[in-house]
Amino acid sequence: MFLSTLIVSTALSQGNDSVEWFFFDLETNGETAEFFSTTPIRPNGETYEFFWTLLSFEIQLTNEETGFVFPWEDISGDLPVEYFGGDGTVAGPARCTILELNPTYPEPPEEPEITGTVGLEIMPDGLGRFYAQDLVFGGYLGYALTGLRVSLVANIFANGEAEPNPYDLNGDGVVGFVDLTQLLSAWGQPCNSCPEDFDGNGSVGFTDLTALLSNWE
Secondary structure (H helix, E strand, C coil), X not given: CCCCCEEEEEEXXXXXXXXXXXXXXEEECCCCEEEEXXXXXXXXXXXXXXXXXXXXXXXXXXXXXXXXXXXXXXXXXXXXXXXXXXXXEEECCCCEEEEEECCEECCCCCCCCEEEEEEEEECCCCCEEEEEEEEEECEECCEEEEEEEEEEEEEEEEECCCCCCCCCCCCCCCCCHHHHHHHXXXXXXXXXXXXXXXXXXXECCHHHHHHHHHCCC
């Protein structure tokens, strides 16, 4: 995988209730690629408003016979209009997905040269993760698609404060193995208002384990 990035993140207001993320040149030869913003937004937002604009969507072709690699070509103008940009609102808190595009180029009935997923999400720490994954590159008349490079800008606004998930014991935005380990470490021990005692009966046991597993993500 080849990954070349230049990231500029600017806080638009004090406390990072809003951010502007620029993601330049997420580049891959077909493997999963990702990079992260340098400035976080508040991760406990009740909702997140957003608008985004695609700056470029470039492909690189290689002559399969000679191995000649052609210059990058921006094909964003050939994509459906919904890939040029958009806006919306998603529920918080982080982790949450802001956008997920599934480009197919060219569009049917032509044989696709590229399929996959390009997306942006807010991570539990409030950083933005821009990624390309599940990519399948094809070719046409002796020319293979060997590279993808995407640039995007997004503005995100955090509204309100979401209620914390009581089952996310370590606060990473996911109820999973780390939370299970923390619960098991407190198993059978008397406790007074400890976070692992979900049913509030003064000790950590099977009822608490069941409650955590029922909220597993």
